[in-house]
Amino acid sequence: MACSKSSKKMRDFFENAPDLVIDKIVENLPIRIAAQTSVLSKKWRHAWLSLQRLIFDSDFQKQQENKDGSCDWRKSSRIISRILLHHNGPIRIFDLYVPDDADEDHMNLRQWISFLSKNGVQMITVIHWDSKTYIPSNIFWCSELVYLELAYCTLNPPPTCFHGFPKLKHLELLSVKFTKQNICCSLIENCRMLVTLKLGDVVGMDHVVIDAPSLQTLIFIGKFDSLAFRNVCSLKSISMCLRKMPEKLATVAAVDAVNLLASSCQLQYIHFDGYWCKFLAAGGIKISSSVTFNHLNEFRLSYLNLSDVGVFSYLLSMIECCPYIKKLNISVISGENVGEDVVDFNYNHKLDHLREVNIKGITGSSAELKLVEYLLAISIVLENLFFKPGELGIESERKMSRALMGFPRASPKARLLFVEN
Template identity: 45%
Template sequence: MASSKISRHLTDESNQDLISNLPSIAIEKILKRLPIRMAARMSVLSTKWKDIWLSHRHLVFNATFWEDVRGGNIMQSNYGALVAEKVSRIVSNILFHHNGPLHKFYFCIPWYAKGACINLSQWLSFLSRICVKKIVLSHWHDRITIPSYIFVCKELVKLRLGHFVLNPPPRDFKGFANLWSLELVDIQFKYDMFGTLIASCPRLKVLRLEDCTGLDHVIIDVPSLESLIIKGVLCYLSFKNIVRLNNISLCLDNKIENPEGKVVALDSITDLATSCELQYLQFGGRFCEFLAAGGVEKSFPLVFNHLHKLCLTKLNFGHTDVYRFVFGMIQSCPHVKDLEISVESTIDVPKHKIDWNDNYKLSHLTRVKFTGVTGSSAELKFIEYVLAISVELEIFLFRCGHLDATSELKVSRNLLRLRRASTKAQLVCLE
């Protein structure tokens, strides 16, 4: 019995020593993959674990963290504020005891934390002093103003803000010299400060603007920019110095009938074809309709010589100008390999008269995905054209719109009857 206890004791000590003496890099990887509160609890294992925890470079306070803090508490009128107060204390305690530089600080405020009192100013002030590299802040209730300390975090390489009010930077702001990724979602810009902000990011490679307000004039003049994503409504959009841009997604919802919405100059899309080497291009929302109404087809054919993937979404084939625009875009991308089209169902789609060039071929296109098919004559004519010019096509994926089983079967049969220039092409109906 005594020998058994001694053996068990030695085994426990051996296991404890094994955990305590793990290489530092292994401990760092373990802490990085654990929820933040569990990672904090691991610091009791040994002095080594505690030291590594206090210098842990990834602090992620996400929805899982909030749920952990909330526990099984019963909802009440000031429930969100109470949880937020507790969260704020925990985050402050962890952050203000941190040693050394910080690679990433992630903090989200969930929808139920209404009236939350969060120490963002103190946190950002502290983060600026420990050379934080990445900051992700999201707030999903009434917008609050982001503290100006965000502009003091000079070592940032990545910044993502969601649902805040953004005021102009202070006068002594020297810029984000190392920032290469900027994502702004549902941000309210004050005093037309977007241009000033972008001009202060000389190494910016990735820019994402989604559902932002206060953007009266957006001029993309960023020589280092490689990827651009814009979603929402803009009053003005133009491109200047975009020599390195290779990935762009424009999903705009400007209303055509609104005169103030007709602002995207014809030169803008022309610049995309001539001023950079785009490899990925997406036009979504009502942007295709907008460009078509603006007469962009008069400049066709453009030449996107380097484009590998083209996505045109939320198309209304009931509009002749949109229909012609789509044909023109396809004929402007001779080296495209991947094509994605999505259409919106319309009533009584007319038969459009399109004179296409039978001699034009897409010798690199191997994959097509077409969603929202209803079987209209305009859709079938377009699909027939794509199949006829795609000599290397391997797969054509399609998904029907809101159709009953009988109508969907009829559409599938009509598509299967279409002639294909490529003998390898397979038509596959997606569920």
């Protein structure tokens, strides 16, 4: 009897649930399960066909795998086409993951994007593990785009009548190949509302020009021959990581670009990797003493080779240019020594706001110890200095810890804390 009443209540819920509740439930289900809600009642039958979020991610693709675990892309493609064919109303999000063993003959991407462009799509993510796949040019007709992420694919130039995505705020390109040089820079320049830009291993972008007045976050990973910033007054966070040293060393121009950042925007976060620091330090060029990052809260440097005198000197000059930083993160890869007599330590310089330092990979080399000693001597409000050792034996770790603990500290609150691997 109780079971019967419970079933009746459940049935009544499905039949009488408000449309808003139904839409909310269906929207938060994986698309395969959302489709199965059509059997619950007449009211639910077509609810899933109005989904504004169409997520065909890796989980969706796994559900279409053959018994041997291989991709059944023909089946996946057919399902996606059928869903789009019967879809009602606008589509806000389209997320597509294509496995590397997908059959290219059954890729209906052009038709799908054509449909999306006519249904007001705002967010597109396409991750394809075959860089030979071309993203169809009709993607440039998606004028309502706010978010665009493309990975492991090739992109042709936009049509001559394309003048940018007027509403695009987030652009992420990972291992994307451009068939013509400078198309990527032109694309960025024509997206004036861009707030976040992530570029990772982009091919066909040797001369990097960032011209984006609304840009707040820039992440660059890869390689280039030249770099310039234009109109980046809104930039607050930047991460620059090089895969290797540029073949054509335009060091002076790159240093000028960094100097421009200090004077033209209010950066709050900077991340430079070891190759980038080595590139900027090439030729002994230092940052001008007049350059200061007055709004910087956090400074991160990763994979630094402190045995390189140029890198070490550049690190010190950058620290001096960041008078208001509160957090400093450094990871090192070198256990070698550097000549202390060729590095200029300015102990008269003081960091009045630095409260936390994290140093990872430290092995106890003279360069590393000297850096810690210097930071402790100039950081007058420091609270915690965390150090995580590299590959060391127990005795070597103890010896290094004793050396670090023995350094004088400008801040009476400063604590040195060992972080175990």
